[in-house]
Amino acid sequence: MKEFVASIRKEFLHIFRDKRTILIVMIMxxxxxxxxxxxxxxxxxxxxxxxxxxxxxxxxxxxxDRISHNKYLTVNMMxxxxxxxxxxxxxxxxxxxxxxxxxxxxxxxxxxxATVHITGDGSDPNTARIITGYVTGVIQxxxxxxxxxxxxxxxxxxxxxxxxxxxxxxxxxxxFVPGVMGLILMLIxxxxxxxxxxxxxxxxTLELLLVSPVRPQWIILSKMMPYLALSAVNFASIxxxxxxxxxxxxxxxxxxxxxxxxxxxxxxxAIGLLISVISSTQKxxxxxxGMGLTMPTMIFSGIIxxxxxxxxxxxxxxxIIPAKWFIIMVKKIMIQGDGLGSIVKxxxxxxxxxxxxxxxxxKSFRTRLK
Amino acid sequence: xxxxxxxxxEIRNLTKRFGRxxxxxxxxxxxxxxxxxxxxxxxxAGKTTAMRILCGLSRPTExxxxxxxxxxxxxxxxxxxxxxxxxxxxxxxxxxxxxxxxRLFGGIYGLGDxxxxxxxxxMLDMLDMKDVRDTxxxxxxxxxxxxxxxxxxxxxxxxxxxxxxxxxxxDPETRRRFWEMIxxxxxxxxxxxxxxxxxDEAEYCDRVSIMVDGRIAAMDTPGRLKEKYGAADxxxxxxxxxxxxxREE
Numbered sequence: 001m002k003e004f005v006a007s008i009r010k011e012f013l014h015i016f017r018d019k020r021t022i023l024i025v026m027i028m029x030x031x032x033x034x035x036x037x038x039x040x041x042x043x044x045x046x047x048x049x050x051x052x053x054x055x056x057x058x059x060x061x062x063x064x065d066r067i068s069h070n071k072y073l074t075v076n077m078m079x080x081x082x083x084x085x086x087x088x089x090x091x092x093x094x095x096x097x098x099x100x101x102x103x104x105x106x107x108x109x110x111x112x113x114a115t116v117h118i119t120g121d122g123s124d125p126n127t128a129r130i131i132t133g134y135v136t137g138v139i140q141x142x143x144x145x146x147x148x149x150x151x152x153x154x155x156x157x158x159x160x161x162x163x164x165x166x167x168x169x170x171x172x173x174x175x176f177v178p179g180v181m182g183l184i185l186m187l188i189x190x191x192x193x194x195x196x197x198x199x200x201x202x203x204x205t206l207e208l209l210l211v212s213p214v215r216p217q218w219i220i221l222s223k224m225m226p227y228l229a230l231s232a233v234n235f236a237s238i239x240x241x242x243x244x245x246x247x248x249x250x251x252x253x254x255x256x257x258x259x260x261x262x263x264x265x266x267x268x269x270a271i272g273l274l275i276s277v278i279s280s281t282q283k284x285x286x287x288x289x290g291m292g293l294t295m296p297t298m299i300f301s302g303i304i305x306x307x308x309x310x311x312x313x314x315x316x317x318x319x320i321i322p323a324k325w326f327i328i329m330v331k332k333i334m335i336q337g338d339g340l341g342s343i344v345k346x347x348x349x350x351x352x353x354x355x356x357x358x359x360x361x362x363k364s365f366r367t368r369l370k
Numbered sequence: 371x372x373x374x375x376x377x378x379x380e381i382r383n384l385t386k387r388f389g390r391x392x393x394x395x396x397x398x399x400x401x402x403x404x405x406x407x408x409x410x411x412x413x414x415a416g417k418t419t420a421m422r423i424l425c426g427l428s429r430p431t432e433x434x435x436x437x438x439x440x441x442x443x444x445x446x447x448x449x450x451x452x453x454x455x456x457x458x459x460x461x462x463x464x465x466x467x468x469x470x471x472x473r474l475f476g477g478i479y480g481l482g483d484x485x486x487x488x489x490x491x492x493m494l495d496m497l498d499m500k501d502v503r504d505t506x507x508x509x510x511x512x513x514x515x516x517x518x519x520x521x522x523x524x525x526x527x528x529x530x531x532x533x534x535x536x537x538x539x540x541d542p543e544t545r546r547r548f549w550e551m552i553x554x555x556x557x558x559x560x561x562x563x564x565x566x567x568x569x570d571e572a573e574y575c576d577r578v579s580i581m582v583d584g585r586i587a588a589m590d591t592p593g594r595l596k597e598k599y600g601a602a603d604x605x606x607x608x609x610x611x612x613x614x615x616x617r618e619e
Contacts, residue, residue, distance in 0.1 A: 002480055003477060006474055006476075007477070010463070010466070010470075010474045010477075014466075017506075211425050211453075212455075214478045215447075
């Protein structure tokens with residue numbers, strides 16, 4: 001035990017002595033959260049709405065009136081032909097267009113169905129998504145009121161058809177906090193652990209430790225300790241930032257969230273150990289974790305691109321990325337406020353992955369020693 | 371504690387194979403207590419593999435023996451506790467201070483806190499390094515680093531010290547001073563097992579063995595080896611013996 005404590009102390013000394021790295025590690029989540037939160041902001045204000053339809057139609061008038069009273073939306077022009085929309089977008093004179101079909105009121109009363117066409121400017125997909133969301137929301141609200149006021153109690157529906165020009169693939173909000181959390185934890189636990197082990201392999205000091213009476217598994221475990229501590233600090237800082245600055249709520253159990261994070265961290269540490277076994281230099285370890293881990297995590301875990309819109313083969317591929325499952329669980333717990341019951345599947349998959357990675361990496365590390 | 375009488379190390383018919391490759395081929399030797407034993411051989415002759423087995427880092431495929439009185443097949447953990455190991459290239463952590471390095475190695479060799487403190491004071495005093503105790507080891511001159519890592523390898527008072535090319539890349543004067551330290555340790559009864567590429571250093575050893583193609587091709591005192599091969603110095607002996615190697619590096 002004395003030996004173990006001595007080697008843990010050493011690992012912490014290494015980290016604290018390397019001021020630059022620790023600074024980067026501590027600041028990285030803060031910068032990423034702020035970057036994703038503000039610079040890539042999806043907040044939308046003073047949206048200019050172009051309306052195409054007959055204002056003498058009572059329902060149209062009512063909806064337009066409601067839209068213009070919405071605090072985020074302003075109706076800034078009326079157009080007579082939907083063909084004009086593209087021109088408006090190109091000249092940046094409107095952000096969204098709402099087109100009502102002819103005889104909107106009459107259609108609604110006779111058949112109970114009427115069509116509203118909402119066209120967003122997809123050249124800025126995130127904003128467009130939010131805007132069309134707002135507009136759809138406003139229209140749906142009116143729809144329920146109309147349903148109630150119409151005589152005969154007949155169910156009416158105006159089906160808003162949302163269409164995004166130029167870019168139909170969308171990113172959802174509240175995505176980046178779980179995403180950044182997954183990315184940072186993975187980065188610290190896998191990449192930094194791998195690099196720190198390979199560094200000792202490269203300089204030969206690992207041999208020095210192995211020739212000492214400290215058992216190899218304790219050496220490895222002590223190497224992981226500082227990164228475990230670092231990821232706990234980062235986990236807390238991301239949560240605090242997202243709660244107080246980004247106002248992303250933690251609706252579910254914090255304890256469950258931490259438990260899930262721990263499982264993910266164990267999986268990542270195991271992957272880090274595996275990388276350190278197969279790479280002989282720090283450069284190789286960095287390459288493997290960068291190209292083989294960070295990039296696929298960014299792309300396939302749903303941080304940037306939603307997995308649902310990927311081709312089927314890539315969706316299968318995304319299933320083997322541990323971060324994907326972690327992020328899904330974080331979303332469920334943090335944002336949807338779900339309990340253990342609804343994450344059983346994801347948690348079992350992640351735990352299984354952690355167990356497999358751990359077994360494989362310990363086995364290959366042992367073989368390496370022989 | 372020691373059941374092998376006068377020998378610090380006794381190795382019989384040691385063989386190590388990796389698949390079909392035989393790295394160490396049936397070697398036998400013994401090293402007396404307090405002896406300085408030079409373990410020579412060209413790169414790829416099987417030196418490192420044999421040394422790893424003696425240090426308890428790897429198990430032999432065949433053969434038996436004891437190091438510091440402990441079985442090389444079954445008591446590797448005990449062997450590790452009773453030997454010291456130093457290799458000039460990487461025996462200190464450059465980003466830890468002198469004191470932290472001493473403390474680390476004292477700690478991983480199982481010394482208690484009080485013992486480590488005593489040892490630190492004693493060692494800094496002996497090496498005359500009190501002024502640099504809080505300096506990062508990486509900032510020390512090479513000669514100092516070497517002295518320090520040698521002393522650190524002895525921090526747990528081992529019976530045997532393994533020196534793996536301890537003077538690689540060091541100037542002759544520093545090397546000479548380092549050998550003075552080796553002699554001092556040997557006088558205190560510590561057995562020294564050293565590998566080197568410098569044949570002038572081989573002259574300093576009590577006995578040397580020269581490994582060729584996994585076998586020990588020659589083993590005796592430097593004086594008798596020179597006599598046997600009719601050589602002027604150990605360099606010539608080495609060239610004659612190792613020149614018969616068939617194995618490529």
